[in-house]
Amino acid sequence: xxxxxxxxxxxxxxxxxxxxxxxxxxxxxxxxxxxxxxxxxxxxxxxxxxxxxxxxxxxxxxxxxxxxxxxxxxxxxxxxxxxxxxxxxxxxxxxxxxxxxxxxxxxxxxxxxxxxxxxxxxxxxxxxxxxxxxxxxxxxxxxxxxxxxxxxxxxxxxxxxxxxxxxxxxxxxxxxxxxxxxxxxxxxxxxxxxxxxxxxxxxxxxxxxxxxxxxxxxxxxxxxxxxxxxxxxxxxxxxxxxxxxxxxxxxxxxxxxxxxxxxxxxxxxxxxxxxxxxxxxxxxxxxxxxxxxxxxxxxxxxxxxxxxxxxxxxxxxxxxxxxxxxxxxxxxxxxxxxxxxxxxxxxxxxxxxxxxxxxxxxxxxxxxxxxxxxxxxxxxxxxxxxxxxxxxxxxxxxxxxxxxxxxxxxxxxxxxxxxxxxxxxxxxxxxxxxxxxxxxxxxxxxxxxxxxxxxxxxxxxxxxxxxxxxxxxxxxxxxxxxxxxxxxxxxxxxx
Amino acid sequence: xxxxxxxxxxxxxxxxxxxxxxxxxxxxxxxxxxxxxxxxxxxxxxxxxxxxxxxxxxxxxxxxxxxxxxxxxxxxxxxxxxxxxxxxxxxxxxxxxxxxxxxxxxxxxxxxxxxxxxxxxxxxxxxxxxxxxxxxxxxxxxxxxxxxxxxxxxxxxxxxxxxxxxxxxxxxxxxxxxxxxxxxxxxxxxxxxxxxxxxxxxxxxxxxxxxxxxxxxxxxxxxxxxxxxxxxxxxxxxxxxxxxxxxxxxxxxxxxxxxxxxxxxxxxxxxxxxxxxxxxxxxxxxxxxxxxxxxxxxxxxxxxxxxxxxxxxxxxxxxxxxxxxxxxxxxxxxxxxxxxxx
Numbered sequence: 151x152x153x154x155x156x157x158x159x160x161x162x163x164x165x166x167x168x169x170x171x172x173x174x175x176x177x178x179x180x181x182x183x184x185x186x187x188x189x190x191x192x193x194x195x196x197x198x199x200x201x202x203x204x205x206x207x208x209x210x211x212x213x214x215x216x217x218x219x220x221x222x223x224x225x226x227x228x229x230x231x232x233x234x235x236x237x238x239x240x241x242x243x244x245x246x247x248x249x250x251x252x253x254x255x256x257x258x259x260x261x262x263x264x265x266x267x268x269x270x271x272x273x274x275x276x277x278x279x280x281x282x283x284x285x286x287x288x289x290x291x292x293x294x295x296x297x298x299x300x301x302x303x304x305x306x307x308x309x310x311x312x313x314x315x316x317x318x319x320x321x322x323x324x325x326x327x328x329x330x331x332x333x334x335x336x337x338x339x340x341x342x343x344x345x346x347x348x349x350x351x352x353x354x355x356x357x358x359x360x361x362x363x364x365x366x367x368x369x370x371x372x373x374x375x376x377x378x379x380x381x382x383x384x385x386x387x388x389x390x391x392x393x394x395x396x397x398x399x400x401x402x403x404x405x406x407x408x409x410x411x412x413x414x415x416x417x418x419x420x421x422x423x424x425x426x427x428x429x430x431x432x433x434x435x436x437x438x439x440x441x442x443x444x445x446x447x448x449x450x451x452x453x454x455x456x457x458x459x460x461x462x463x464x465x466x467x468x469x470x471x472x473x474x475x476x477x478x479x480x481x482x483x484x485x486x487x488x489x490x491x492x493x494x495x496x497x498x499x500x501x502x503x504x505x506x507x508x509x510x511x512x513x514x515x516x517x518x519x520x521x522x523x524x525x526x527x528x529x530x531x532x533x534x535x536x537x538x539x540x541x542x543x544x545x546x547x548x549x550x551x552x553x554x555x556x557x558x559x560x561x562x563x564x565x566x567x568x569x570x571x572x573x574x575x576x577x578x579x580x581x582x583x584x585x586x587x588x589x590x591x592x593x594x595x596x597x598x599x600x601x602x603x604x605x606x607x608x609x610x611x612x613x614x615x616x617x618x619x620x621x622x623x624x625x626x627x628x629x630x631x632x633x634x635x636x637x638x639x640x641x642x643x644x645x
Numbered sequence: 646x647x648x649x650x651x652x653x654x655x656x657x658x659x660x661x662x663x664x665x666x667x668x669x670x671x672x673x674x675x676x677x678x679x680x681x682x683x684x685x686x687x688x689x690x691x692x693x694x695x696x697x698x699x700x701x702x703x704x705x706x707x708x709x710x711x712x713x714x715x716x717x718x719x720x721x722x723x724x725x726x727x728x729x730x731x732x733x734x735x736x737x738x739x740x741x742x743x744x745x746x747x748x749x750x751x752x753x754x755x756x757x758x759x760x761x762x763x764x765x766x767x768x769x770x771x772x773x774x775x776x777x778x779x780x781x782x783x784x785x786x787x788x789x790x791x792x793x794x795x796x797x798x799x800x801x802x803x804x805x806x807x808x809x810x811x812x813x814x815x816x817x818x819x820x821x822x823x824x825x826x827x828x829x830x831x832x833x834x835x836x837x838x839x840x841x842x843x844x845x846x847x848x849x850x851x852x853x854x855x856x857x858x859x860x861x862x863x864x865x866x867x868x869x870x871x872x873x874x875x876x877x878x879x880x881x882x883x884x885x886x887x888x889x890x891x892x893x894x895x896x897x898x899x900x901x902x903x904x905x906x907x908x909x910x911x912x913x914x915x916x917x918x919x920x921x922x923x924x925x926x927x928x929x930x931x932x933x934x935x936x937x938x939x940x941x942x943x944x945x946x947x948x949x950x951x952x953x954x955x956x957x958x959x960x961x962x963x964x965x966x967x968x969x970x971x972x973x974x975x976x977x978x979x980x981x982x983x984x985x986x987x
Contacts (some may be wrong), residue, residue: 156796343650565689578810615657618666626665627672629804635674635805 151191152409154360154631160186164413165317174338178309181415189280190316196279199248204307204314207289211296211303211310218299219323228398230297237293245286248279251480281321283479287446289314292328294450300329309335318411322404324422324442327449331419339416354411354621360403361629363586367396369574369630370583375543378552383559385573390557393543394536395587398426401440420445425594429533430527432496435535443479446565447472465504466501470494485541485550492538505578582628649748664777671816672805681829682737682775683710683821685722690744695961696799697720697745698829699738700753701729703880706938707753710828711980712948715975717956718963723829727808728768731756731860733882736785737772742871743781749874750958752864754904755882756870756914757857761892763790764955774801826976832941834935834985841929843884844898850906851899861904866909876960877908877915881922883928883936916954918947925950 151157165184172180190197210233217229246254262269292313295301304310313332319325374381374389381389405422412419420442429435435445448457455468470491477490511518544550564570571577593602606614673679696719698708704725713719724741725734727761731754738750756764763769769789776782797804808816853861868875869889878900887893894900908915922929925946932943939947955961964970977983 159796523806576810615660618657619661622661623664623668626802627668627809629806630807632803635808 151188153404153411153628154357156632157191162411162414164410167303169415170339172343176185177339178306178312178335182308184310185312185315185317189320191470192280192321193423196282199244199282199287200315201311203244203289204311207237207292207314208304208307208310210234210293214293214296215303227556234297236292238290241286241290245282246300248282250478250482252351257541259313282294284323284325285314285320287325287443287479288328288510291446291450292332295328301332304328304332316412316417318408318417319419322401322408323440324405324408324420325446326419326442331417334417337416338591342416344536344607345416346414348607349410349413349415351603354410354618354625356403356406356410357623357629358403358586359399359406359590359630361625363583364396364399364403365573365581365630366579366628367392367399369579371543373543373574375549375553378544378556379550382556383561383571384564385569386557387562388570389573390536390543390553392583394427394539395590397539397542398423399590401462416623423432425597427532427591428528428594428598429531430524431500431531432493432534433500435531436493436497443476444509447476451475458556468499469501473497480542484547487542488547488550489538489541492541496534496538506612586628592608648728650737650821653883658719665802668897671812672802672808674805674808674837676771677824677831678771680819680821680824681827682724682726682772684825685724685829686740686744686775686778688822689722689791689825693720693889694745694748695719695964696749696955697738698725698743698751698753699741700722700878701756701903702727703755703882704751704878705830706832706879706934706940707878707947708751708945708951709830709832709944709980710983711826711977712945712982713831713952713955714828714965715912715977715983716949718951718965719791719952719955719961720964720970720973721828725753725829726768726966729756729772730759730764730769730787730789731857731911733764733769733772733785735860735863736781736789737926738753739777739784739867740776740779740781742873747873749753749872749876749955749961750868750925751876751878754861754877754879756778756886757853757904758890758897758900760854760894762856766798767788770798770801773798778831779845811922818883826979827981828976830944830981832944832981833938833939836931836940837843837933837935838930839936841881841883843888847896848900848902849899850903851894851896853900854894855904857890860909865907865913868913875913876952877904877913878917879917881918881927881943882935882938883929886936890903890912894968914958916951918950921950941985945982 151161161184165180169177169180175356186197188202197366213233216231217226217323220226220229259269279424292301292310294304304313310332313326313328316326316461325349371389372395374385375393378386392403402423409419409421422441424438424441426435429438443589452468452472455462455471457468458465459595460468471491473489473494475490476493477486480486510516514524540553541550571580575583596602621636696710697712698704698710698721700707702725705723705727707725708721708723709722711720711725724737729737734752736754738752742748747903773785773789776785786795790798852858864875865964867873883898888897889895898919901919905915905917918925918927921927926948927939929941932946934940934943964973
């Protein structure tokens with residue numbers, strides 16, 4: 151069940167109301183049942199996979215802790231490392247089998263065919279389990295956290311299973327580290343009116359981003375990206391710009407609904423997005439975009455590889471590895487690898503050109519503190535990020551290259567002859583999309599100085615309720631959801 | 646503290662539901678069916694109808710209240726709407742009976758032939774979206790629509806919200822009275838020009854689909870409980886248009902024989918105009934609009950016959966000279982049939 155479905159609108163109030171009615175000591179059981187129900191509503195079979203990952207990482211925690219008690223320190227470290235390896239190996243093997251097997255099978259077949267060697271890798275008809283990348287990473291963080299002694303191993307399998315399956319963040323994050331979330335299941339959460347209110351407000355904001363903005367922008371993006379040969383010039387530019395906001399609003403909406411839902415029940419999840427398109431460099435972008443994934447890679451891949459405390463070439467290599475793996479994490483296709491690689495190249499080139507940039511600024515006496523300079527940086531960053539998104543969204547690598555080729559065509563008349571309103575959104579729909587986008591960006595810009603939720607809670611009840619009702623009605627009318635009304639359903643052909 | 650929070654939540658929900666309820670009618674699509682049901686159900690409760698006509702499009706374009714009025718002085722209203730499934734008809738009848746006590750109820754049984762659990766959403770919505778909040782409406786939603794659609798029927802804005810770019814003044818200030826003169830009747834003016842190819846002489850019976858049987862019995866029970874007279878009809882139509890098709894019974898003629906038997910066992914008249922065509926001078930080629938529906942001339946013939954039947958078998962007062970019903974005379978002058986005979 152997705153967050154914007156009618157099922158969730160019924161599921162969530164029931165879960166959260168009962169959560170507060172159940173005695174504190176038993177609440178985790180209720181949440182565990184709810185989480186597995188939530189997950190199994192996609193496909194009950196997937197629960198077996200999640201259960202397997204849960205048990206493996208749970209055991210890894212206990213075994214690591216046990217190994218730590220061995221008096222022979224060398225043997226203890228070796229054994230601990232062995233358990234970490236086994237946990238990673240088995241979890242990543244499951245992930246590989248379900249997500250990457252076919253992709254790599256194809257890659258090998260292609261490579262061999264290049265050398266005129268025909269090999270046959272049997273393909274598997276497996277449906278990608280929802281959220282597998284998210285919960286696998288979350289579960290693996292536990293193994294490492296116990297290994298690093300950041301937390302103690304969790305003895306209660308049920309509570310640990312809840313950590314892996316906690317429904318608000320189960321299928322699309324934020325990816326929580328065990329040291330940040332696991333202990334919260336032992337906390338007693340009293341019903342706090344303000345927390346509940348704030349949580350609901352955040353969920354409402356998420357629904358707005360997803361239903362009013364993201365799903366509306368998707369119509370233009372889908373129109374153009376599903377027929378790359380049909381469109382040229384500004385049509386592709388517009389669709390590409392809108393995709394940047396579509397994916398942002400979509401993902402950020404999911405995280406906000408997750409955080410809001412958790413907050414209603416007294417849990418704190420990490421912020422996942424922080425005005426990413428206001429970043430002045432791609433480096434900053436990655437500190438603001440999918441923050442929890444970035445943190446995961448930093449903690450569990452980048453730093454173990456040596457991070458930046460090593461030679462320059464090694465640092466560049468580490469950076470590239472992290473970005474390519476991150477690309478693969480997003481999806482098993484060449485597009486995602488290219489997308490990741492591009493971001494890696496941006497970062498490495500940025501680092502390499504740092505001295506050049508400094509000397510140019512010095513020579514041209516550019517004042518880097520002006521608004522115009524900052525705006526320039528924001529725009530350049532956006533263009534770079536958005537260019538990479540082409541590979542992320544295009545249905546294939548060929549489509550991506552077609553789109554890039556067709557993009558270079560000067561057809562400004564599409565803005566004046568009405569063509570722009572034939573890309574999936576009528577002019578009225580386009581207006582709502584732009585209005586929604588404006589509100590999202592305004593919130594990002596002002597959000598750097600103002601904490602909206604605190605400022606809002608200080609307003610009078612009349613104003614606050616007016617905003618609540620207006621927002622709900624606005625989403626109800628302008629949201630993209632449900633089967634919708636189709637005239638043909640109501641046209642009666644008999645007479 | 647808890648009490649205060651509960652109070653706040655309740656007030657919030659009440660205000661929200663009130664706002665949504667105000668917005669719902671704006672977004673609901675305005676069809677002739679909606680207009681007539683609002684008029685017939687809620688705005689003309691002063692008109693005590695002698696006869697009420699229920700059913701699907703066959704009835705909608707089959708029996709003309711203006712003809713019943715003009716020829717026999719019978720007051721009636723046609724509540725039939727296109728594709729109205731029989732279960733929906735049942736709850737609509739219950740809603741009608743709240744304001745119109747003890748009329749003669751004529752139900753067209755064509756939709757008993759439907760085998761699907763639920764009718765088409767668009768058709769169901771003609772009726773349910775036009776009903777004011779009530780137990781009957783809730784029962785109709787619970788029994789005639791899939792459970793997961795419940796919120797979409799309770800709050801039609803969830804269904805129609807994407808109509809926002811096409812809203813006009815008429816959506817905000819809807820005048821449902823514009824066609825009341827027709828008393829819910831509307832027939833086509835085509836001439837089908839083909840013969841009936843379905844077998845009208847079929848003998849033997851066939852089982853009714855379970856839901857149809859359940860609701861046929863419910864009509865009979867309701868008539869006994871509420872003490873109203875019930876009549877079943879079937880309009881002339883070519884069964885071949887539905888026989889054996891997806892969602893319809895294999896042998897409608899035989900199934901209707903079964904209906905006739907059930908009606909007989911319960912002492913309820915069943916007038917099958919399919920087998921009365923010769924008797925009333927009904928010419929299939931000339932009097933049908935298409936293979937399934939009678940046209941305005943066919944409706945005139947069928948209505949005249951029904952009027953005669955009603956007059957002969959029930960104690961109905963002729964209201965034509967009652968000054969209270971003067972409006973019915975001018976309504977007749979605007980009717981489809983009157984304009985055709987001008």
